[in-house]
């Protein structure tokens with residue numbers, strides 16, 4: 023592993039970004055205001071333009087054309103993001119994540135309390 027002071031590589035950047043996106047979705051309101059929806063849409067639509075991994079950004083842009091973000095509420099948004107992440111997982115040969123476990127992973131922790 024590279025020293026912690028190195029600039030992030032594509033994998034570290036990916037982990038940090040997924041952490042931010044899934045956590046933000048997990049705490050997004052179930053009934054967002056029009057302003058919250060608009061800002062979430064801006065955040066997501068900025069990724070294909072600004073994400074600093076160009077092939078990742080263009081791949082995401084393509085999948086967002088077929089599957090536009092669902093910012094109607096936290097459950098729908100978390101599911102949408104899980105599906106986009108799974109598309110990347112699939113293309114990299116990684117395990118498909120069970121999208122019913124999104125809240126457990128990013129918000130509540132496991133029922134055994136080991137993350138409390």
Ligand code: FAD
Nearest residue numbers: 032033036037039040077078081082104105107108110119
């Ligand atoms: P990550 O995929 O980073 O996942 C982190 C954690 O999220 C996992 O440990 C797991 O607990 C959880 N998780 C996994 N899947 C899901 C899911 N579907 N829903 C919710 N939680 C989940 N890398 C490339 O090489 N090529 C690309 O084209 C590419 N595109 C990317 C596009 C975006 C928008 C982002 C944010 C990252 C992209 N990456 C890409 C990086 C890649 O997705 C991984 O982040 C990186 O390979 C590190 O993988 P990892 O195994 O550590 O876990």
